[in-house]
Amino acid sequence: MTGKKRNNRRKRILQLHKILGLVTGVVLFIVSVTGCLWVFKEEIESFYDDHKYVTPQDQEFLEASMIKELAENVIPKKTIHGVIYGKPDEAIEVVFYEAEPEIFYQSVFLDPYSGEFIKRIDNDAGFFGFILKGHLRLWLPDAIGSRVVSYSVLLFLIIIISGLFLWWPRNKKNWKQRLKFDWNKKTRWKRKNFDLHTVTGFYISSFGLILAFTGCVMAFNWFYFIAYKATGGDKDPRFVIPESEQAMVSKETTSFEYDKLIPILQRNYKDAHSFELHYPENDSTSILVEVSNSKGLYYNMDYLFFDQNTLKEIETNSIYGKYENTNFADKVIRMNYDIHIGAIGGIIGKILAFLVSLICASIPVSGILLWYGRKYKRKGKTRSTLIKNVPNLET
Known part of the structure; x- marks a missing residue:
């Protein structure tokens, strides 16, 4: 592939990445923040669950x-x-x-033993009821909010894959730059923001893909069916x-x-x-x-x-x-929710899911700031200064 064709393809992918990120940014931020709070629901509720014991x-x-x-x-x-x-x-x-x-x-x-009434609880109310509504439907009517969330999570898969393509360095000298934060006193906030978006995005991309994939399995029946059959499933996947x-x-x-x-x-x-x-x-x-x-x-x-x-x-x-x-396919599908919230790995898995979800919430924020910094550059800056201060994903 010639250099010109490669550049054109990269520009198209960058444009797609930006558009999808801007369209889904707010939704993904809310879903990620509420998701990381939901992870420790059982542990937090255990501090005030005396009504569960006799x-x-x-x-x-x-x-x-x-x-x-x-x-x-x-x-x-x-x-x-x-x-x-x-x-x-x-x-x-x-x-x-x-x-x-x-x-x-x-x-x-x-x-x-006695049948004595202890307590009545509204599971759809309270703090975690509020969090779950935000995570599943953005506190909107279910018919609207659940679809917005579902398709945003599906688009997040494309955002992650396109982001990995854009992150991949063209030459060896840029590898170090893409793998760690190389900041000093002179590093400007735009450079730091770029690194936060690309470096952290790279390190959590694989975990982000898992969260998005498992989310899609729960959100779409067709996705659930394909995932089951693709892993060799031969039973009825329905309940x-x-x-x-x-x-x-x-x-x-x-x-x-x-x-x-x-x-x-x-x-x-x-x-x-x-x-x-x-x-x-x-x-x-x-x-x-x-x-x-x-x-x-x-x-x-x-x-x-x-x-x-x-x-x-x-x-x-x-x-x-x-x-x-x-069998293997059955286990993969049945593990889906436990993988989604990190419970499959015990408390370590939950901490990892919490951190990944929290970092995922920062990605659209840094991405929007990156877009804003390029879209509305301050007047009076020379082209060379702009290039120096705002790293380009295309280089």
Whole structure:
């Protein structure tokens, strides 16, 4: 490729990089800042979660049908999403969720032994409720905000890839300049800003790609499907709740059957962190129980399905079944959220995700300042002075 063609290609990529950066800059700043705050949600909430604990008793938990009745007395006429059974010293959490006509997402905490009401929490309110709304939809109506965020994150993938292309030095003498900050007392702020944008951008680019990629997997069904198939997936990537194998006999019999389920699972999964029971949606669907095998992680959960009349376990061809039956592609998709928030690497992974997200928030800021400095140069400066003070990505 001739030098002229190479320069023209570089200019086109630079123009694309600038346009996409300016269009998505504010969105990416908000998503990155709220993302780094969300990373430590569980750790921060642990400082004020006394309502989640009870004095353990030498007796079994209340039956699931009784828990359902008690919770519905606290929040009537709303749909129970699931009931979370934890350790003997943990309260039972009953999660209510409805998406229409507007999101209703609340939890009721009950004593697992007496059924005593402990606390009701609005999960969609408070500090982290506010943060999540900003991260997912910029505090706009969901139909608008979620799309703006989703496509901005998708464009962020292109911004990172084009930025890496522009960062790549043309000759060996520029490598040192692109890999570290070479500042002194005479270094002007424009030069420092350029280095902050390019040097830090390079070092976090790979992690930024991971955050953007995992974000796209959650944002777009087509992206999720392609990612699964590209890694060799051959199962149903959807979350599918199978039908019960037998028709319902009676409501009373059904209640009696799922009352037995949690005690059985507690004996069979002694090392489990928690169990989340989902009542059957109708007369024919199976009972879903999500078995959490690790605190703070979701990828290695066991999704179990039981006939609502006989409690016979039902197999599924979905990737959301028993973790021991997952293959490489299944694990990659199931790890997506844990990777996105850094939980896959424990506390070190979360710190890394926090720092990367925070630096990602600075990239659009330094980029806009870089653009502004070139677009609105102060009059009276000579061309040579401008070139000296404002490094060019094209060199």
